[in-house]
Amino acid sequence: MKRVLALLLVAGAVAAPLASAAAHEQSPTERRVAALAAQIRCPVCQNLSVKDSPSEVATSFRARIRELVRAGRSDAEIRAFFVARYGEWILLSPPKRGIGLAVWLAPALLLGVGLAVATISIVRWTRRGRELPPAPDRLDAELEDIDAQLAEGELEPGDHELLRARRLRRRPDAPLQRRAPRWRWPLAGAAVAAVVVATLLPALRQRGANDFSSGNDFGASQTMPAGIAEWRAAEAAVEAGRLKPALERYRLAVAFEPEIAALRARYGFALAQAGRSRPALTQLRRAVAADPGLADARLYLGAVLLKVGQRDEGARQWRRVLELQPEGKAAALVRRQLADLRSAR
Amino acid sequence: MTPFLRAVLGATIAGALLVALGFGLTRDARVLPAVSVSKPAPAFDLKTLDGEPVRLAELKGKPIIVNFWASWCSECRKEHPLIMAAHDRFGDRIAFVGVVFQDSAKNARGFLREMGVTAAETYPNLLDPGSRTAIDYGVYGVPETFFIDRKGVVVGKRVGRVTGPILDGEILRLLR
Numbered sequence: 001m002k003r004v005l006a007l008l009l010v011a012g013a014v015a016a017p018l019a020s021a022a023a024h025e026q027s028p029t030e031r032r033v034a035a036l037a038a039q040i041r042c043p044v045c046q047n048l049s050v051k052d053s054p055s056e057v058a059t060s061f062r063a064r065i066r067e068l069v070r071a072g073r074s075d076a077e078i079r080a081f082f083v084a085r086y087g088e089w090i091l092l093s094p095p096k097r098g099i100g101l102a103v104w105l106a107p108a109l110l111l112g113v114g115l116a117v118a119t120i121s122i123v124r125w126t127r128r129g130r131e132l133p134p135a136p137d138r139l140d141a142e143l144e145d146i147d148a149q150l151a152e153g154e155l156e157p158g159d160h161e162l163l164r165a166r167r168l169r170r171r172p173d174a175p176l177q178r179r180a181p182r183w184r185w186p187l188a189g190a191a192v193a194a195v196v197v198a199t200l201l202p203a204l205r206q207r208g209a210n211d212f213s214s215g216n217d218f219g220a221s222q223t224m225p226a227g228i229a230e231w232r233a234a235e236a237a238v239e240a241g242r243l244k245p246a247l248e249r250y251r252l253a254v255a256f257e258p259e260i261a262a263l264r265a266r267y268g269f270a271l272a273q274a275g276r277s278r279p280a281l282t283q284l285r286r287a288v289a290a291d292p293g294l295a296d297a298r299l300y301l302g303a304v305l306l307k308v309g310q311r312d313e314g315a316r317q318w319r320r321v322l323e324l325q326p327e328g329k330a331a332a333l334v335r336r337q338l339a340d341l342r343s344a345r
Numbered sequence: 346m347t348p349f350l351r352a353v354l355g356a357t358i359a360g361a362l363l364v365a366l367g368f369g370l371t372r373d374a375r376v377l378p379a380v381s382v383s384k385p386a387p388a389f390d391l392k393t394l395d396g397e398p399v400r401l402a403e404l405k406g407k408p409i410i411v412n413f414w415a416s417w418c419s420e421c422r423k424e425h426p427l428i429m430a431a432h433d434r435f436g437d438r439i440a441f442v443g444v445v446f447q448d449s450a451k452n453a454r455g456f457l458r459e460m461g462v463t464a465a466e467t468y469p470n471l472l473d474p475g476s477r478t479a480i481d482y483g484v485y486g487v488p489e490t491f492f493i494d495r496k497g498v499v500v501g502k503r504v505g506r507v508t509g510p511i512l513d514g515e516i517l518r519l520l521r
Binding site: 198 | 348352355356359360363364367368371380381387434435447475476477479480481482483484485486510513514516517520
């Protein structure tokens with residue numbers, strides 16, 4: 001009785017996991033999820049499907065597949081769902097069309113070509129084998145045999161000579177030589193070089209084009225910094241007399257390059273030209289604070305201050321301009337204006 | 346078959362193999378196709394770390410920068426100050442959204458603390474249960490940043506850490 005019980009226990013222990021595994025596999029949903037998961041690449045792994053990967057991302061993928069299966073989507077629809085998000089790369093097997101078809105056909109094609117080449121070669125070798133001259137030792141044996149026939153009087157001397165000559169003619173000491181044309185190797189070399197160059201050039205050029213989507217290029221791009229590009233565009237707009245777009249560009253440029261005093265000075269000047277004195281003063285004061293030696297910023301600041309009636313401070317800024325640039329372009333004008341201010345008082 | 350024909354055939358086969366090899370070997374295998382670019386940004390309806398709902402549709406009208414990150418990702422740690430600085434400068438014209446990738450809310454909060462802010466002080470950082478939004482965006486790994494224009498179309502995508510010039514360039518493109 002005890003033995004029967006023990007047997008039952010053992011049987012139960014063996015059967016339980018088997019039964020649960022069977023139940024797991026029997027669910028058609030899970031079977032489809034597993035089959036689809038095996039076809040989809042785990043994006044954070046190296047050449048692993050989301051079925052085989054233990055990563056959390058793969059778990060999320062499987063959950064999404066299960067959800068789509070339960071929603072009644074077909075296998076093709078589910079594959080298309082992931083292809084739409086990640087591209088065909090997400091499928092572990094290439095599609096059986098376009099360039100992907102070549103990958104599927106190439107092995108069969110190569111196998112066929114290989115078999116054909118092997119068959120032709122074997123046929124040719126066997127045919128040549130039949131025509132091969134006798135091996136030297138066999139030749140010697142045959143010659144001895146002929147000599148022996150002469151010695152025994154079975155052959156006339158004339159026939160003996162004839163036979164000997166015939167046998168010797170088949171000796172492989174003078175194989176037919178055919179020189180390869182001289183241009184063959186240079187031609188092949190040139191063809192290979194041309195192919196290498198033709199392949200590498202576009203591939204190298206493509207690198208730059210791919211940089212946009214590549215995530216792994218951490219090198220800075222060679223292009224002009226965004227803020228400086230905006231600044232230049234702003235100056236061009238000012239030149240063209242389009243103040244409003246210029247202000248927008250200055251504002252962007254300042255956001256990118258908040259440290260450049262000269263940029264702020266130009267922005268402030270443009271604001272003042274647009275009649276927006278208050279924001280102009282803010283920008284110009286910040287420009288002067290960032291670079292107290294920047295004469296242009298003080299020149300603009302003084303002009304705006306005088307315009308809004310802050311004469312003392314305006315005059316102070318302009319006197320600083322004269323200290324900084326006594327010989328500058330604006331110096332004469334500033335001196336005249338300061339003299340006018342003094343006489344007006 | 347004449348020797349000339351044989352040489353031509355040999356060169357053709359060798360050439361074809363070289364083309365295939367050259368094509369395969371000169372390409373960076375880590376460069377992945379960016380399928381999401383120039384398509385409408387996939388919609389999302391997620392909750393911030395503080396439980397506030399945020400939907401993509403509500404953000405439309407402004408350009409949007411969506412940055413996927415995780416506390417366990419060291420490149421994100423280097424990148425995050427840049428994105429936060431960009432938010433300080435352009436937050437009034439561009440909507441910034443962080444999406445926490447394969448990470449817990451607790452760890453995400455810890456990461457933000459490390460960056461010197463609380464979840465409420467910075468732009469919304471959203472939890473993505475089951476990585477649904479990450480899969481919809483075709484995220485390969487973090488950090489990954491999507492640049493969405495005013496019409497809601499993805500105009501740029503960066504896999505890996507963005508640098509200052511890259512970020513500035515993308516922002517300029519969004520604002521133009």
